[in-house]
Amino acid sequence: MSSTPDESAGFGTRAIHAGQAPDPTTGAVTVPIYQTSTFVQRGVGEHQGYEYARTGNPTRTAYETCIASLEGGAWGLAFASGMAAIDTILKLLSAGDHVVVADDVYGGTFRLFDKVLSRFGIAFSFVDLTDPAAFEAALRPTTRIVWIETPTNPMLKIVDIAAVSARAKAAGAWVVVDNTFASPYLQQPLALGADLVMHSATKYLGGHSDVVGGIVVGNDGDIEARLRFLQNAAGAVPGPFDCWLVLRGLKTLALRMRHHCVNAQAIAEWLEDQPAVAHVIYPGLPGDAGHAVAARQMRHGFGGMISFTLRPGGRSARDVVARTRYFKLAESLGGVESLIELPSAMTHLSTADSDIAVPVDLIRISVGIEDVADLMADLDQALS
Ligand code: P1T
Numbered sequence: 001m002s003s004t005p006d007e008s009a010g011f012g013t014r015a016i017h018a019g020q021a022p023d024p025t026t027g028a029v030t031v032p033i034y035q036t037s038t039f040v041q042r043g044v045g046e047h048q049g050y051e052y053a054r055t056g057n058p059t060r061t062a063y064e065t066c067i068a069s070l071e072g073g074a075w076g077l078a079f080a081s082g083m084a085a086i087d088t089i090l091k092l093l094s095a096g097d098h099v100v101v102a103d104d105v106y107g108g109t110f111r112l113f114d115k116v117l118s119r120f121g122i123a124f125s126f127v128d129l130t131d132p133a134a135f136e137a138a139l140r141p142t143t144r145i146v147w148i149e150t151p152t153n154p155m156l157k158i159v160d161i162a163a164v165s166a167r168a169k170a171a172g173a174w175v176v177v178d179n180t181f182a183s184p185y186l187q188q189p190l191a192l193g194a195d196l197v198m199h200s201a202t203k204y205l206g207g208h209s210d211v212v213g214g215i216v217v218g219n220d221g222d223i224e225a226r227l228r229f230l231q232n233a234a235g236a237v238p239g240p241f242d243c244w245l246v247l248r249g250l251k252t253l254a255l256r257m258r259h260h261c262v263n264a265q266a267i268a269e270w271l272e273d274q275p276a277v278a279h280v281i282y283p284g285l286p287g288d289a290g291h292a293v294a295a296r297q298m299r300h301g302f303g304g305m306i307s308f309t310l311r312p313g314g315r316s317a318r319d320v321v322a323r324t325r326y327f328k329l330a331e332s333l334g335g336v337e338s339l340i341e342l343p344s345a346m347t348h349l350s351t352a353d354s355d356i357a358v359p360v361d362l363i364r365i366s367v368g369i370e371d372v373a374d375l376m377a378d379l380d381q382a383l384s
Contacts (some may be wrong), residue, residue: 019065158290261301
């Protein structure tokens with residue numbers, strides 16, 4: 001009765017079947033929500049693979065198995081949030097270790113590194129990883145991790161994962177890619193040489209803005225054992241219902257990503273023609289600084305995120321983000337509904353006054369899967 005798909009099965013097939021064999025006791029086609037904190041033992045240590053729900057839960061196992069398959073990894077580990085996943089990865093390090101970080105990352109990642117983990121003796125250098133010379137200069141004998149986002153949040157810079165991974169490997173450092181903005185449908189960092197890939201599952205993986213979660217995927221068994229130990233030791237795990245919600249989201253990931261990409265490409269091209277708009281950042285635009293690398297390392301499209309600035313003299317960015325109807329003014333991204341925000345005052349407030357502060361007038365949109373004509377009309381009325 002196993003429905004485990006072949007490794008050669010397509011992405012859409014694995015999204016629906018990997019880790020999701022029908023329930024062996026009832027035949028339920030969807031994985032049940034095992035809402036239990038503990039599991040009975042026949043004798044001491046004699047159990048059916050589960051002892052205590054912090055350590056493991058069958059709903060979580062299904063979700064972890066599915067996302068590992070989608071990222072092309074050997075294993076996956078789920079966490080209570082993207083930040084919990086990042087925090088747990090960094091706990092692989094010790095005082096004295098050094099991390100090279102892309103100079104444009106989610107504000108919460110910067111906050112955790114700069115304000116929390118630095119107090120535990122881990123050093124961080126924020127550098128432009130699209131500049132090979134800057135990357136080279138940032139490497140130290142103590143560098144253990146190179147932390148990449150691509151596309152970055154919110155400047156949508158494109159980092160060459162294969163090139164950075166090759167150099168990091170030679171320097172003895174692991175490469176971790178935060179793949180939140182791309183999703184495994186558009187980009188598979190492990191195949192490009194990364195050691196670990198992580199996500200805020202809150203975004204495209206869940207896809208419906210109804211759950212907070214994080215995930216880490218890799219191939220190396222030694223790193224898996226150490227992360228599994230930390231997952232259980234620190235306990236920042238998701239509950240079974242949250243695992244189930246992300247698992248349900250994964251089933252339509254391919255469908256949703258295709259629509260996000262088509263809508264975003266059309267809106268980016270349209271925005272470029274608007275007199276009120278000064279500059280549009282979207283890796284799918286042929287003139288975009290990251291287009292060539294993105295075209296090489298991404299597939300099917302360039303994602304659903306666009307950032308842009310306005311020409312002086314017209315409406316302010318603050319005014320525009322408060323005027324849209326369908327684009328809801330909110331933090332987060334990657335859901336079916338479109339969102340708009342001002343990173344400098346919202347998601348990236350923690351970077352204000354730092355070396356990696358984002359432009360104060362930058363607008364970021366997460367393009368949803370609504371009808372694109374309605375989205376354009378909404379932006380049009382907000383801009384004009
Ligand atoms: O919110 P959480 O699930 O803990 O994930 C944090 C995180 C990690 N990495 C990236 C690239 C992210 O974008 C995020 C969360 N970002 C937002 C909430 C945002 O609006 O940008």
